Amino acid sequence: MTRFVVVLSVLVLLAAVFFLAARLVSVAQRTALPDDLAAAAQARVEERIRPIGRVATADDVEEDAPENGEPARRSASDIYRAVCAACHDTGAAEAPLKGDEGIWADRLGQGLDTVVQHAIEGIGAMPARGGASLSDEEVRAAVVYLLEESGQTVDNGAPEAVAEADAEAEPDVPAEPEAEAVAGDPTAGQAKFATCIACHGAQGQGMGIFPKLAGHTAEEIVDLLTRYRAGETVGPNTPLMAPQAVTLSDEDIANLAAYIETL
Ligand code: HEC
Ligand code: HEC
Incomplete structure (x- = not known):
């Protein structure tokens, strides 16, 4: 009888040890990330600890x-x-x-x-x-x-x-860079305006936090877009607008302004 109890206890103990070992292995498997996930996590950490004001190369x-x-x-x-x-x-x-x-x-x-x-x-x-x-x-x-x-x-x-x-390069043109800058092409501006419609509306009518563009003169639009492009804070929602402006060339801005003026 005593021997039976001893054998039983040993078996129970062994079962417990096996169970714990199996758990350990499965936990270890779950925590080990696949390589690409680990790399992505690493990149995210690097992004977060990157010094601000990274120097553009x-x-x-x-x-x-x-x-x-x-x-x-x-x-x-x-x-x-x-x-x-x-x-x-x-x-x-x-x-x-x-x-x-x-x-x-x-x-x-x-x-x-x-x-x-x-x-x-x-x-x-x-x-x-x-x-x-x-x-x-x-x-x-x-x-x-x-x-x-x-x-x-x-x-x-x-x-x-x-x-x-x-x-x-064009000495004949009177030196009026400002006036020249706004002489955009409204047709090209209209094509470019397609990217603005989502926020400002098809007629530049604006909605909610997206300001109405119709009614601005071309000069005003050029001035505003140039300021957004230069990274200036214009209004409270500048962070929404600035990324739209950074990719615009001077010509894009002139064309957009010429088109928006017609709205
Ligand atoms: C990594 C950061 C950094 C970048 C990028 C940078 N600057 Fe500077 N700049 C500084 C610091 C800091 C000073 C002040 C240095 C001092 O006086 O000790 C400075 C000073 C200056 C000065 C004053 C020099 C003087 O004699 O007083 C000028 C002008 C200047 N920067 C122009 C520029 C221009 C133009 C660019 C882009 C081509 C530029 N910086 C990019 C950090 C930077
Ligand atoms: C993601 C939405 C979004 C898109 C796309 C967008 N804008 Fe804007 N825009 C804004 C917001 C928001 C403001 C107000 C920003 C602020 O508070 O300064 C703004 C402001 C402006 C202003 C200043 C208006 C004023 O009266 O102050 C102009 C001009 C402008 N946008 C032109 C454009 C043009 C041109 C495009 C297309 C190339 C464009 N936007 C695309 C969101 C957008």
Whole structure:
């Protein structure tokens, strides 16, 4: 009898041990993620711990380049947004903020050439050329843009050489860049407007938080879109609108404005 009890106890004990071991194995299997899931989780973690104000690299900028292999002619504001805004719009790395007139008046006190030279060579926490492969002219144009956006009058010997190169190619055209900028093509604008309808309505009539566009002059539309594109906060719902504007070229904006004016 005693022996029977002993044997039974041993069996029960063994059963318990097997049961626990089986559980352990199945838990381990469930917690081990398949490789691709693990990689995705890893990427998400990296995304979250990535430092803010990541420096856009030359590759980021080059994505905007035209496909025909021609050297990209980027406007000063494009360069600024792609490379400099990461720090100068956010204050990352304690960069002086765009729009802070006092700070930039101080900086400009050193003379434009010196300030440009610093941006080319790097200064303090700022990497040379903002960390991108920009030409001297492009850095200069971006500096001038940054200064002008910060309320400084810049007397630049070769202003906007990058942005205005096209305008200079046609000397007969009276130098009225503003008027020229809004002379868009309403038909092309209408085609482009297809992407705006979802929010602003087919007639630009607006709805709820999406403002009415009809009734604005072309100049107003150009001004607003340019500001959204430059990363400026315009109204309370700017985060919804800004991504729509960043991909627009100057020509797109002019065309859209010409079309919206007819609504
Ligand atoms: C990684 C962040 C970062 C990026 C990107 C960056 N800057 Fe800066 N920038 C700074 C910081 C920080 C300073 C202040 C450095 C100091 O004075 O110690 C600065 C200073 C400057 C100055 C003032 C120089 C002076 O002499 O006082 C100019 C002009 C400037 N940046 C222009 C640019 C332009 C144009 C770009 C884009 C091509 C750019 N920055 C990209 C961080 C950045
Ligand atoms: C995802 C929805 C959405 C799309 C798509 C969209 N917008 Fe907007 N848009 C908004 C919102 C929201 C605002 C208001 C933002 C704010 O508070 O500053 C706005 C504001 C504007 C304004 C300023 C109007 C004013 O009176 O202040 C203009 C101009 C504009 N959008 C033009 C366009 C154009 C042109 C397109 C197409 C290329 C477009 N939007 C596509 C959501 C959108």
